[in-house]
Amino acid sequence: MTKVGMLKSLIRLIRPSQWIKNLFVFAPVLFGGALLDTRALLAGLVAFLAFCFAASSIYCFNDIHDVADDRRHPEKCQRPIASGAISVAQAYGVMAVMIALGVAVTFLLPLIGPMAPTDGLAIDMPTVPEWGGVSATLFVVVFYWLLNLAYCVKLKQYAIIDVCIVAFGFVLRMLAGGGAAGIELSHWIVLMAFLITLFMGFAKRRDDVLQMEQTGEAPRKNTVRYNATFMDQALTITASVTLVCYIMYTVSPEVMDRFQTNKLYLTSIFVLVGLLRYMQVAVVDKRSGNPTKVVLRDRFIQLDVVAWIVTFILIIYVG
Incomplete structure (x- = not known):
C-alpha cells in the first residue's frame, strides 16, 4: 500500500467525522455566560481535543474487537482493519497514541491561566482548584475511555443500557468542558x-x-x-x-x-x-x-x- 493509501486508512480508522459530537464540551461556556471569555474558550478547545483523541482511541479498539463480525458485514467489511488495510498491531499502536495524546493535551490547561468567575448556569461555582483544570478534565476523559472500553467489550450487548451509556458519554463531554473552564453545571x-x-x-x-x-x-x-x-x-x-x-x-x-x-x-x-x-x-x-x-x-x-x-x-x- 502506498503512503497516501495508508494515511487515508489511518484517517478512516480514527473517524474524524465523528468529532463533531465533541462540540458538546463547549456547552458550559455557552450556557455559563462565558462565550466572550477567551480563556474559557481556549479551555473548551483543550477539552474538545482531549475528547477527540480519546474517542478515536475507542474507535480503534472497537474495530479491533469487532473485526471478525465486521468482515462478515456487507458494509463494515470495508473498514480499515476488516479489509486488511490496517493490521491489528498497527491499530493497537494508533489506539495507544490517541489516548496518550488525549491525556497529554489536558496538561495544556495551566498555560491558559485561571478562569474568570461566571454565572449563567453555574450554581455556587466553586473555585477552580476545587473543580476545574487538569485534574477534573483528565478524570472525566479517563473515565469516559474506561467506560467505553467496557461498552465495546460487553455493555453494548444489553438493550437500553447501551443507549444510556452512549447518552451518558455526552454528559461526560459537558462535564469535561465545565471542568476545564471551571464552570460547574x-x-x-x-x-x-x-x-x-x-x-x-x-x-x-x-x-x-x-x-x-x-x-x-x-x-x-x-x-x-x-x-x-x-x-x-x-x-x-x-x-x-x-x-x-x-x-x-x-x-x-x-x-x-x-x-x-x-x-x-x-x-x-x-x-x-x-x-x-x-x-x-x-x-x-x-x-x-x-x-x-x-x-x-x-x-x-x-x-x-x-x-x-x-x-x-x-x-x-x-x-
Whole structure:
C-alpha cells in the first residue's frame, strides 16, 4: 500500500467525522455566560481535543474487537482493519497514541491561566482548584475511555443500557468542558444533554430494527430486544420529557435571575421544531441510523440549530 493509501486508512480508522459530537464540551461556556471569555474558550478547545483523541482511541479498539463480525458485514467489511488495510498491531499502536495524546493535551490547561468567575448556569461555582483544570478534565476523559472500553467489550450487548451509556458519554463531554473552564453545571443542562442524546440514540436503534425486519438479521446482538413499537414509544417519551425539561429550564426562577431575562422561553420553539424534524427523519424518512450524518446533511436541522443558538445568544448576551 502506498503512503497516501495508508494515511487515508489511518484517517478512516480514527473517524474524524465523528468529532463533531465533541462540540458538546463547549456547552458550559455557552450556557455559563462565558462565550466572550477567551480563556474559557481556549479551555473548551483543550477539552474538545482531549475528547477527540480519546474517542478515536475507542474507535480503534472497537474495530479491533469487532473485526471478525465486521468482515462478515456487507458494509463494515470495508473498514480499515476488516479489509486488511490496517493490521491489528498497527491499530493497537494508533489506539495507544490517541489516548496518550488525549491525556497529554489536558496538561495544556495551566498555560491558559485561571478562569474568570461566571454565572449563567453555574450554581455556587466553586473555585477552580476545587473543580476545574487538569485534574477534573483528565478524570472525566479517563473515565469516559474506561467506560467505553467496557461498552465495546460487553455493555453494548444489553438493550437500553447501551443507549444510556452512549447518552451518558455526552454528559461526560459537558462535564469535561465545565471542568476545564471551571464552570460547574446545573442539573438542568445535565438532564437536557442526557435526554436529547438518549432520544437520538433510540432513533439510531430504530433504524437497526427496521433493517432487522427487512433482512431477518440483527445488525447488533441486542437488536432482537427491540421492536418498532417499543422504539416509537421510546422516541415519543424521550422527546416529550426533553421538551418539558427545556421549557422548565427557560422559566425557572434561578435561570431568569442569572440571565436577567424572562424571554428564554422563546427558544423552546426551535427545540420543539428540531425534535419533530428528527422524528420525521427517523419515522417517515427512515434514515436515522447515523446521527452524525443526519446533523451534517439535513439542512432543516442545521438551520434550526443555528436559529436556536443565535436566538439564545441574542437573548442572554445582548438582551
